[in-house]
Amino acid sequence: RALTSQDEEVVLSIQPIGELMVLAVEQETAAALVTESLGEFTPGERVRLKTRE
Incomplete structure (x- = not known):
């Protein structure tokens, strides 16, 4: 549960994706x-990875 302020800024900057993943x-x-995935995928790819389960 050790989120740094930098991590929080990252999550806020992609809030719609973050909300989907929290669900x-x-x-x-x-x-x-x-x-972890910020440097690996575009936003669209992150959403596909989480929604095709």
Whole structure:
């Protein structure tokens, strides 16, 4: 549960995606996934990964 202020800014900057992921998984996991995937996927790709389950 150790979110830095930088992580919080990252989540806020992509708030719509963050909200989708919070609905899909527990909040801490969602925050970790959003932060981890920032450099790996475009926003559209992140949404596809979470919604095609």
